[in-house]
Amino acid sequence: MDLLTELTILVLAAFVGFEVISKVPNTLHTPLMSATNAIHGIVLLGGILIIAESDGFLSKLLLVIAIAFGTINVIGGFLVTDRMLEMFKKRPKPAEKDQGSEEKGSEEKTEPVAEAQG
Amino acid sequence: MIVSASFLQDPALIRFLYIVAFGLFIVGMRRVTHPTTARRGNHIAAVGMAIAVVATLLIEEVGDYGLIALGIALGTIVGVPAARQVKMTAMPQMVALFNGVGGGAVALISYVEYRDFLDMGGNPPAEELIPILFAAIIGSISFWGSNIAFGKLQGLLPGKPIGVPGQQFVNLALLLVAIGAAVAIAAGAESEGLFLLLLLAAAVLGNTVVLPIGGADMPVVISLLNALTGLSAAAAGMALDNVALIVGGIIVGASGTILTNLMANAMNRSIPNIVAGGFGGDGGAAPGAGDGEERPHRSTDATSVASQLTLADRVVVAPGYGLAVAQAQHTVRELADELEKRGVEVSYAIHPVAGRMPGHMNVLLAEADVPYEALKEMDEINPEFATTDVTLVIGANDVTNPDARSNEGSPIYGMPILDVDKSEQVVVLKRSMNTGFAGIDNPLFYNENTSLLFGDAKSSVQEVLAAVKDL
Numbered sequence: 118m119d120l121l122t123e124l125t126i127l128v129l130a131a132f133v134g135f136e137v138i139s140k141v142p143n144t145l146h147t148p149l150m151s152a153t154n155a156i157h158g159i160v161l162l163g164g165i166l167i168i169a170e171s172d173g174f175l176s177k178l179l180l181v182i183a184i185a186f187g188t189i190n191v192i193g194g195f196l197v198t199d200r201m202l203e204m205f206k207k208r209p210k211p212a213e214k215d216q217g218s219e220e221k222g223s224e225e226k227t228e229p230v231a232e233a234q235g
Numbered sequence: 236m237i238v239s240a241s242f243l244q245d246p247a248l249i250r251f252l253y254i255v256a257f258g259l260f261i262v263g264m265r266r267v268t269h270p271t272t273a274r275r276g277n278h279i280a281a282v283g284m285a286i287a288v289v290a291t292l293l294i295e296e297v298g299d300y301g302l303i304a305l306g307i308a309l310g311t312i313v314g315v316p317a318a319r320q321v322k323m324t325a326m327p328q329m330v331a332l333f334n335g336v337g338g339g340a341v342a343l344i345s346y347v348e349y350r351d352f353l354d355m356g357g358n359p360p361a362e363e364l365i366p367i368l369f370a371a372i373i374g375s376i377s378f379w380g381s382n383i384a385f386g387k388l389q390g391l392l393p394g395k396p397i398g399v400p401g402q403q404f405v406n407l408a409l410l411l412v413a414i415g416a417a418v419a420i421a422a423g424a425e426s427e428g429l430f431l432l433l434l435l436a437a438a439v440l441g442n443t444v445v446l447p448i449g450g451a452d453m454p455v456v457i458s459l460l461n462a463l464t465g466l467s468a469a470a471a472g473m474a475l476d477n478v479a480l481i482v483g484g485i486i487v488g489a490s491g492t493i494l495t496n497l498m499a500n501a502m503n504r505s506i507p508n509i510v511a512g513g514f515g516g517d518g519g520a521a522p523g524a525g526d527g528e529e530r531p532h533r534s535t536d537a538t539s540v541a542s543q544l545t546l547a548d549r550v551v552v553a554p555g556y557g558l559a560v561a562q563a564q565h566t567v568r569e570l571a572d573e574l575e576k577r578g579v580e581v582s583y584a585i586h587p588v589a590g591r592m593p594g595h596m597n598v599l600l601a602e603a604d605v606p607y608e609a610l611k612e613m614d615e616i617n618p619e620f621a622t623t624d625v626t627l628v629i630g631a632n633d634v635t636n637p638d639a640r641s642n643e644g645s646p647i648y649g650m651p652i653l654d655v656d657k658s659e660q661v662v663v664l665k666r667s668m669n670t671g672f673a674g675i676d677n678p679l680f681y682n683e684n685t686s687l688l689f690g691d692a693k694s695s696v697q698e699v700l701a702a703v704k705d706l
Binding site: 118120123126127130131132133134135137138141142144145146147148149150151152153154155156157158159160161162163164165166167168169170171172173176177179180181182183184185186187188189190191192193194195196197198199200201202203204 | 257260261263264265267268269270273274276277278280281284287288291292294296297298299302303305306307309310311313314315317318319321323326327329330333334336337339340341343344346347348350351354362457458461464465467468469471472473475476477478479480481482483484485486487488489490491492493494497498585592594595597598601602610
């Protein structure tokens with residue numbers, strides 16, 4: 118692929134990035150940052166691409182580290198984002214509590230929480 | 236060109252899979268921008284990533300599968316438990332850390348790629364060499380800068396700005412060294428030593444740029460580094476002629492830039508300002524009132540707060556990072572439930588940068604099952620403070636500082652704040668009279684309608700809750 122084709126792709130994709138992201142509610146900024154963070158872990162492909170053609174112990178060692186880093190970035194990023202977004206899911210009705218979090222859920226939360234004001 | 240060994244290794248198939256992969260990235264990210272579809276969106280993007288990895292493994296020139304598997308296994312062993320076990324409050328530094336390793340991967344790959352070219356007889360053509368140099372510099376800055384950000388947020392390093400005299404000149408000199416080495420290589424010097432010098436200068440620069448930045452600015456810095464890592468990944472993609480890398484990287488670069496801007500705007504800080512030195516980093520460290528310790532303030536106790544709250548019609552909770560650190564979000568929700576039973580209307584005032592990152596407080600409160608509708612953004616809640624009887628400020632400081640509105644000498648002058656001081660009564664839950672994360676005194680604490688309840692946020696709220704139940 119020649120340089121100009123690559124630059125074309127680069128510029129168009131940048132605009133897609135701007136467009137997709139510009140309409141995010143404040144509340145989703147942290148999960149979004151985390152999700153985009155996971156996506157740049159794609160750099161692990163770079164390590165996969167060149168490890169065979171790179172000779173010498175040092176090069177191979179550095180690339181294994183790079184692949185491991187990229188994998189941490191990807192897997193960790195997506196998992197953490199999922200954990201955050203899980204909390205945004207609509208609760209059926211707050212009547213039954215299913216609090217599995219590390220907080221001891223020993224409170225007597227019985228009646229439905231008032232849905233505040235709109 | 237060797238004839239493809241099999242259908243699966245057909246370059247056209249691989250290119251096609253890449254198109255599917257970044258199509259999924261874009262669709263996925265689009266969904267992450269809506270609360271109801273966000274989780275699915277994240278899954279879709281993850282599937283896209285899996286496809287991109289599989290497609291790359293199919294490429295004919297790819298080999299050394301054992302080592303690749305080793306790298307992926309190591310990354311999984313480290314990444315999965317880290318992501319599973321991290322507390323919601325520690326999310327920002329986790330993002331910083333994940334971002335850092337991404338940048339580290341870019342820097343390592345650039346370095347090895349350059350070594351490969353030297354082994355094959357010399358510098359590559361400029362269209363590959365320049366992206367390699369760019370990726371190396373940015374990747375190295377991002378790796379070290381993110382690690383410092385992690386250290387600061389995790390408390391391993393002091394959150395306050397750490398400055399050395401002549402900071403700006405040191406940074407400039409380091410940047411010039413890195414760029415100088417890059418220019419020398421691009422001009423024809425074939426030297427692994429120069430490349431290492433470039434990586435080293437960029438590494439030190441990553442440290443010296445982030446160290447002087449105060450904790451309050453850290454979210455913007457992490458977001459900026461996130462964008463930079465994306466750009467460096469895109470550059471690596473150009474060097475390696477890999478479309479998936481180019482597209483994936485630049486999308487992050489673009490979105491990260493927007494996010495950085497949004498955050499900086501919310502704090503009324505300019506990005507160059509932040510990078511040039513944190514709050515107090517310029518020596519003008521004495522904001523507003525320097526005699527903070529001696530000014531009179533009213534302290535109160537849990538029982539009085541409980542009666543204030545139960546007598547109120549409208550209560551607003553203004554949560555900050557202190558609430559998160561104390562893990563008080565569940566207790567606060569219980570208190571709100573208890574008050575609503577008594578007919579008090581409770582809502583939450585969410586500053587855009589409450590917590591450590593935009594949206595961070597929403598995640599924490601969602602974790603505690605606070606109803607989504609009770610969370611109000613700053614612009615929505617600010618006009619309502621005038622009709623609010625009691626505002627409960629829990630572990631928030633700088634985002635409630637009236638100096639940001641009125642005191643031009645204050646380092647945070649101009650930053651949009653929650654106008655909590657306009658409500659009839661303000662109760663501030665605070666650990667002590669120490670200044671906040673940014674190290675700035677807050678006149679709110681000395682107002683006549685403000686009373687202070689000292690202690691750990693969680694135990695204070697528990698005491699108030701118990702007192703409310705007793706009434």
